[in-house]
Amino acid sequence: MIPTAFDYVAPTSLEDALSALAEAGDDAKVLGGGQSLLPVLRLRLNAPEKIVDLSRIDSLRGISDDGDTIVIGAMTTHDEVARSELVREHAAVLAEAASTVADPQIRHRGTLGGALVHADPAGDLGAPVLALDAELVVVGAGGERRIPAGEFFQDLFETAVGEGELLTAIRIPKHTGWGGAYEKFVRVSHQWSIVAVAAVTRDGEAKVALTNMGSTPLRASAVESAIADGASVKDAAAKAAEGTNPPSDLNGDSDYRAHLATVLTRRALARAMGG
Amino acid sequence: MPRISVKVDGVTYSDDVEPRTLLVHYLRETLGKVGTVIGCDTSNCGACTVHLDGRSVKSCNVLAVQADGREVTTIEGLATNGRLHPMQQAFHDCHALQCGFCTPGMIMQAVDLVTENPNASEAEIREGMEGNLCRCTGYHNIVKAVQQGASATASAAGGEQS
Amino acid sequence: MTVSPDAVEDLIEERKDVDTSDNEREIGKARTRKEDERLITGRTKWTDNIQLPGMVHLVMVRSPFAHATITNIDTSEAKTAPGVYAVLTGQDVADQQGSLPTAWPITPDQKAPPHPAIAVDRVAFSGEVVAVVAARTLAEARDAAELVDVDYDELPAALDLKEAADDTVLAHPDLGTNKSAFWQFDSATAETGGSVDEAIEAARADGIVIEREYRQQRLIPAFMEPRSTVVDPTGEQFVMWSATQVPHILRLMLSLTLGVPESKVRVIAPDVGGGFGGKLQVTPEEIITFLVARHLRKPAKWTETRSESLMAAHHGRDQWQRLTLAADKDGKVTALKVDLLADMGAYLGLVTPGVPILGAFMFNAIYKFPAYQFNCTNIFTNKTWTDAYRGAGRPEATYAIERLMDELAVEVGVDPLEIREMNWIKHEEFPFTSVCGLEYDSGNYEAATERAKELFDYDALRAEQKQRRESGDPVQLGLGVSTFTEMCGLAPSRVLGSLSYGAGGWEHASIRMLPTGKVEVVTGSSAHGQGHETAWSQIVADRLGVAFEDVEVLHGDTQISHKGLDTYGSRSLVVGGEAVIQAANKVIEKARPIAAHLLEASADDLEFQAGRFTVKGTDQGMALGEIALATFAAHNLPDGVEPSLDSDATFDPVNFSFPHGTHLCAVEVDTETGMTKVRSYVSVDDIGNIVNPLIVEGQIHGGIVQGIAQALWEEAVYDDQGTLVSGSFVDYTLPTSADTISFVTDNTVSPSTTNSLGAKGVGEAGCIASTPAVVNAVVDAVRHLGINDIRMPCTPERVWKAIQSAGYHSGETTAEAQEHFVEGEANQDQVGNDPSAAVTGEQS
Ligand SMILES: Cc1cc2nc3c(=O)[nH]c(=O)nc-3n(C[C@H](O)[C@H](O)[C@H](O)COP(=O)(O)OP(=O)(O)OC[C@H]3O[C@@H](n4cnc5c(N)ncnc54)[C@H](O)[C@@H]3O)c2cc1C
């Protein structure tokens, strides 16, 4: 219940945060909302020497309209994302997914940036970000990089964010007028997804991404091309598990997950298309 | 050790804390606010729920240093002028507690929930309380209490305005 | 202030006008609870709140291995870490720690390994304590615990219950076997019924024989307050505060285990955050905290983390049940044979071996079975020890028989309620002696079932089920029935004696009449959520005619409540409550001669009613409070009468009580995902007379959800290394408010004849009844697909796989069907949105 001892800084600017990180090297850990990091520290699964808390950097928080893109600061909480009118209008699937994360208390603290960098394959925010073709803005000593979501997630708990770098914002191309649905399957509420599916659709076009069907969020490209080729929702959804490598655990083995993916994809597509 | 200044239940405290100190430990051990309790080590149970700057959080999942300069309300600060908060009253009236261990967290989360959504349906209440585990009551009476507490809170607020 | 004799007389005079006529109607009132005010404002006394001067904090070092020899423990680094006072290993305390107690040797030749609080040279489950660190702060203790370096040599571990029964791998090599004991009940031998083998043979020739194997998965009680213990060795006595259900038993056992005089130990159970059997234990950690405090001569505190709790606090259930039910062609049961394998885990706890035996008498449930045999083999494995968990033995039994009755109904081709009615004890047949030789006091299964059907709208739901089956709806409806009984009020001491239990089953109470008219009730039942303060106050207010508010209930401290056998087995009200009544009766009888003397009447002419003695046929009288004060002043008492009304009573029940009920459950099973949703749930319980309907309802609700949780959600799972996989609340999935629904509860009343309250006990009813009701419903939803069983918990994966292997592949969810599913959910909300509909039971 008690982490190992560490030093703590809470810089108020991005520059200070980056230099604090640079100084401490790989002994440092960034603290976003803390909702994944603090449990890890409390169970002593990790023991950083320094914590750099981003919560006092105002510029990392908030949602803004940037023409055909919406920009979400990395430190924006799940709750803020779920409630944002901008997100609901232009990236509905992300708002819905954010509202399914954990429970209200955790959503009040946990951040979109933190969730993406944490990159838990069962996390709910990777798939919608991937389906929406978002770009992730990463800043380090060498300046700013914009990474397409498809290249951001590299493996279990591994992303393109390097040592000494910070995720500062998530840029989402507006999907105004697209339908969106996030189908999350859990045994008991407030559980991490056993499988979940994010679908974004408009006439004859679908973008579909899967949660917990492999070590990273995955685009269901077979489903997408089937839809593009005019297949029925049912036939397209049947391809949802193609090319995936789902895990087996207490909640279900990989066969069951593969099956769930098809059912949930069908439901997500149907709902997204229904309006 | 960093020095923090936190307002808890209306009183401002200034203390040196180890950065690794969790907010819940600071409340319980340094301030003696033992009304807030610890039920798990994975932030699942919600027993430690308090309000941080007006929003419900799990105080086992916040560092005390993160509360520096902020305001915390615990179960001990909910009643005002010796009068129970309508949500506390509702928990009593509806027999929404048995052992009472989950109760402080339940009430704090319920207050947050009805502040956000005074007209929550049963389904919304059930969803909104999903981060708080209770092993005794089966939730039935908790849901009833939150419904009663919601209308009582709303009318109390209305009463204040007029 | 001085009190002049006159002032006392004046007070006595004043008392005369107190109107007590209302106090007699307390029993049956839905009183809100006295104990709430503190709990809802955070003014609580959890053990972990305690801070004492100089107190040290303990952290346990636990084995990561299921079975291993300890080859070396290096504590040198930990001992010199900042703030550390001591690091103790099993070797250090080997000659002091004794062996943890088991109070229930079910057979004379029962085998059991020694059970050290700290493992000395071998660990037998993962989570067993191998060392303890004591430091100034918890953080320092935690830091130092990481520095304790333990070397293990891993041994093969006995993990699977059935494999362990074959003795191929031994959990405790020194025992030479994994079998702890074999226990049998046979109705032919006991001469309470016929021979099962003959009946089964006859049924094989001309009748029905149903053979099934059911699994009672391993569960974790998961009380919300983690266990915590503080020991203060300063002062004349050792004072132990502990989050325990059993302060009295704990005190006795501490004394016996550690050789400390019982009189030198005081145990206090302050506010206790739930137990469910999980805190009915004498734990290694309590012993260790005691040893450390004694060693350091400083107060010491240990509080577990949730992960520790899930791993090391005792688990529950874990049985394989092989069952053979024989019936004639019409479905009248002729025999039941039960063969159990029960997993003890690595050690025997306080009542571990007796838990399955508590179920032995309940497999025949509410039915008239002519022949019955129960065989149980208790087996050791290298997993956390098991012991009592809500219901202890009775849920296992009820599950098995209620599942079987459904199977029988299918075999005969009748409705599950019909098969039950055909076999159950009719209400005019009470008192009824069961095939186990127990005398059922009272009951009316017909009435409870009738009421439940009405509230449930049984026939309409059956019609909907038929329609869904016919249309091939991907969401199928299932209805589940459970008509259960249980034996409450543990227990008549003689019965316990005949089952070789180490203690009696009585309970103690004292009533102290204070001079100011207030009443203190001291009870040996120690509450942890059951609302004893409120219920006991109602009973005493009612009996003595004093105001509810004037009664103070004291418990949970062996110095205040010196005698008691604590709270478990739904015994508090029917045993402890009865003791309170008897003490109250004694108060009245002690007051009678004093009243007679003061009223200058003959004692025989006095009537006691509504808190007053009156001289028959006159309006002359005195309130009990007046007599209490006069007795305190003792200025004018009859010769030879002691100046005290205080009274004690120890009540030993002559029989159990047998509450019963009918629970009906409707579930929707999504055949595409395997997901089960409980749609509606009705319970009609007959628990005899009710002291406080509000408290009773709460107990039922909580029990129902715990039982549903066994059916659908919870399981303690070990991997093949013997590590607990479901070792946190992330994986040990307790239900939340969002997973459950509002229930419809009601009661019928058949007063018990075994206690003067006519009460029967309710603590475990919900949890005993609901598990089979839900699983019966799940199986009912998919039975037409060729499925007759799904192992608990019925997870979506298990349900889906059962459907797959039954060869059914659901078609596409049509748009309408999808909508139907959504409608189903909406229905559920409607029930709940109208609180009066959800809780009709309350009004009646
Ligand atoms: C009980 C419980 C249930 C949960 N259930 C779900 C669920 O159902 N679905 C779900 O998706 N999530 C769930 N979560 C996790 C939750 O969503 C977390 O909020 C999220 O995963 C992490 O966000 P955070 O802001 O709290 O990050 P932190 O915990 O602060 O950090 C997580 C990781 O990201 C790094 N990091 C954080 N911010 C940045 C940044 N801006 N730049 C670089 N690195 C950064 C940290 O160093 C750390 O490694 C649950 C958590 C809990 C405790």
Ligand code: FES
């Ligand atoms: S103690 Fe904070 S959520 Fe359990």
Ligand code: FES
């Ligand atoms: S009242 Fe006991 S855990 Fe909720």
